[in-house]
Amino acid sequence: MTFHVLITDPLSEEGIQPLREAKNIHVVVDTELTPEQLEEKIVGFDALLVRSQTQVTRSLISKAKNLKIIGRAGVGVDNIDLEAATEHGIIVVNAPNGNTNSAAEHTMAMIMALSRNIPQAYLALKNHEWNRKKYVGVELKDKTLGVIGLGRIGSEVAYRAKGQRMNVIAYDPFLTKEKAEKMGIGCGTFEEVIQQADFITVHTPLMKETRHLINADAFAKMKDGVYIVNCARGGIIDEDALYDAIVSGKVAGAALDVFEEEPFHEHRLLELPQVVATPHLGASTVEAQEIVAIDVSRDVIRYLNGEPVKNPVNLPSLPKDVLATIEPYFHLAEKLGAFLIDLVKEVAEEIHIYYSGELYDVEVSPLTRNTVKGILKRHLGSHVNDVNALYLAERRDITVRESKTSSNKGFTNLITVEIKTKSQTRRVSGTLLNGLGPRIVKVDDYSVDVTPKGHMVFIQHIDMPGVIGRMGSILAKHDINIATMQVDRSDVGGSAMMMLTIDRHLDDAALEELKKLQEINDVVAIDL
Numbered sequence: 013m014t015f016h017v018l019i020t021d022p023l024s025e026e027g028i029q030p031l032r033e034a035k036n037i038h039v040v041v042d043t044e045l046t047p048e049q050l051e052e053k054i055v056g057f058d059a060l061l062v063r064s065q066t067q068v069t070r071s072l073i074s075k076a077k078n079l080k081i082i083g084r085a086g087v088g089v090d091n092i093d094l095e096a097a098t099e100h101g102i103i104v105v106n107a108p109n110g111n112t113n114s115a116a117e118h119t120m121a122m123i124m125a126l127s128r129n130i131p132q133a134y135l136a137l138k139n140h141e142w143n144r145k146k147y148v149g150v151e152l153k154d155k156t157l158g159v160i161g162l163g164r165i166g167s168e169v170a171y172r173a174k175g176q177r178m179n180v181i182a183y184d185p186f187l188t189k190e191k192a193e194k195m196g197i198g199c200g201t202f203e204e205v206i207q208q209a210d211f212i213t214v215h216t217p218l219m220k221e222t223r224h225l226i227n228a229d230a231f232a233k234m235k236d237g238v239y240i241v242n243c244a245r246g247g248i249i250d251e252d253a254l255y256d257a258i259v260s261g262k263v264a265g266a267a268l269d270v271f272e273e274e275p276f277h278e279h280r281l282l283e284l285p286q287v288v289a290t291p292h293l294g295a296s297t298v299e300a301q302e303i304v305a306i307d308v309s310r311d312v313i314r315y316l317n318g319e320p321v322k323n324p325v326n327l328p329s330l331p332k333d334v335l336a337t338i339e340p341y342f343h344l345a346e347k348l349g350a351f352l353i354d355l356v357k358e359v360a361e362e363i364h365i366y367y368s369g370e371l372y373d374v375e376v377s378p379l380t381r382n383t384v385k386g387i388l389k390r391h392l393g394s395h396v397n398d399v400n401a402l403y404l405a406e407r408r409d410i411t412v413r414e415s416k417t418s419s420n421k422g423f424t425n426l427i428t429v430e431i432k433t434k435s436q437t438r439r440v441s442g443t444l445l446n447g448l449g450p451r452i453v454k455v456d457d458y459s460v461d462v463t464p465k466g467h468m469v470f471i472q473h474i475d476m477p478g479v480i481g482r483m484g485s486i487l488a489k490h491d492i493n494i495a496t497m498q499v500d501r502s503d504v505g506g507s508a509m510m511m512l513t514i515d516r517h518l519d520d521a522a523l524e525e526l527k528k529l530q531e532i533n534d535v536v537a538i539d540l
């Protein structure tokens with residue numbers, strides 16, 4: 013059988029040699045297709061290989077009747093509809109390691125171009141203007157570089173900046189003091205980093221949690237005259253807010269490799285003399301392009317030949333018999349994980365999952381992966397799935413344990429997730445009620461009965477008259493409707509909890525007001 017592979021973005025010819033040499037693979041390269049043409053053409057193909065330009069949309073995926081694998085020759089998969097691919101049983105693979113150096117080197121080049129006005133001075137010279145006064149720069153030595161997102165690329169940038177004798181301080185939800193010390197850098201909260209930095213560079217993926225992470229509020233907290241660098245993804249920085257911050261003088265300059273919409277021919281940020289820019293060139297080196305194309309080609313060959321892939325991004329298909337037994341619990345497991353990580357508000361160091369009742373006798377590792385996925389997604393975004401969740405946890409030194417227990421506390425099935433962080437150990441239990449779906453039935457030692465869905469609020473308070481009323485008045489004042497509410501307590505007049513489901517997200521203003529109530533010890537907004 014011959015498999016047909018379509019390549020729609022420019023890939024290194026050396027890098028795709030493994031595909032060209034494979035006996036059962038036929039390669040077509042067409043990098044000029046319009047979206048409509050691609051939707052027509054995709055039907056006959058078993059594999060699609062792209063970089064960041066081809067938009068692999070739900071509509072395209074729905075037309076791709078033979079497609080088995082999508083290969084992304086690079087890191088970011090925000091141009092691929094992962095959910096649609098998974099739904100259609102299409103595995104997505106990427107090449108996460110091949111362009112790390114290139115992206116880090118490009119970031120350093122951009123920081124240096126920015127600090128010394130190199131592009132502007134070059135342009136002036138080309139226009140016959142010899143002007144030394146206008147292009148006085150700033151030194152990097154002893155300046156503080158704030159790195160937001162200390163993954164593969166962020167870490168490499170940090171090491172390189174130290175070589176420039178910069179002070180480096182980073183924020184990443186997975187960064188521990190110990191790790192920062194080992195790297196010889198500082199660490200802090202997001203606010204601390206953006207407040208202290210002279211240069212700020214972002215290296216997170218683009219996802220719901222990081223869209224407009226650097227916005228007007230963030231700019232307001234920064235030092236006057238700060239420099240901003242984005243070689244990660246357009247959209248992490250709010251371009252309108254950046255424009256305003258440059259015009260007002262808050263931001264002294266910005267270096268941008270990526271934009272909210274790509275490609276473009278005109279951009280208002282480029283009209284500002286303080287902005288230096290490249291057209292998404294971070295990974296565009298001979299070396300990186302060869303490695304990412306080889307890595308992704310090899311995974312495509314493996315997958316088409318029925319072998320396990322090295323860099324899966326989404327869900328693989330599970331054996332049918334396992335799937336039939338376990339599938340109903342997938343959702344519950346993931347939601348329990350997401351609920352609990354929101355509750356602890358810290359990075360997990362240990363995750364322990366206990367299965368009991370009818371889950372005692374079945375293969376539960378797919379559920380463990382789903383639980384870990386629910387936890388890690390909160391930090392790493394949508395590329396976490398049950399294929400890579402355990403791998404990502406291991407890479408971050410998070411211990412994952414799974415136990416079967418015969419104590420089912422009266423439920424026919426029960427999953428209890430326990431998370432240990434530096435400062436606390438918390439638990440949540442859930443069950444699948446026949447015909448009624450998933451329920452959270454215990455939070456720490458409190459009993460509840462709530463569907464893990466939508467907007468929730470978990471309040472810990474002192475058991476005394478009037479608390480519920482005062483809490484209700486505050487929500488009413490903020491026009492927040494309570495859909496359901498449950499209360500439990502340890503003992504009369506002791507510690508107690510309220511679990512609410514509400515009709516919209518509990519915004520910061522309402523949350524802060526609730527926290528001010530004397531009888532309330534903690535309030536957490538949870539959105540599932």
Ligand SMILES: NC(=O)C1=CN([C@@H]2O[C@H](COP(=O)(O)OP(=O)(O)OC[C@H]3O[C@@H](n4cnc5c(N)ncnc54)[C@H](O)[C@@H]3O)[C@@H](O)[C@H]2O)C=CC1
Nearest residue numbers: 087088115161162163164165184216217243244294295391
């Ligand atoms: N300009 C270009 O050509 C290139 C751009 N990229 C972009 O760079 C991104 C990062 O790539 P890698 O370092 O390889 O990924 P990575 O997964 O190794 O690192 C991302 C880091 O961001 C952290 N993070 C997630 N949410 C965060 C938040 N809210 N605040 C702070 N940190 C957060 C994660 O914990 C993780 O450590 C990619 O997702 C891609 O979009 C990657 C390669 C080339």
Ligand SMILES: O=C(O)C(=O)COP(=O)(O)O
Nearest residue numbers: 063064065086087088295
């Ligand atoms: O790997 C990534 O995430 C990149 O942004 C590189 O994009 P590209 O493959 O150069 O279109």
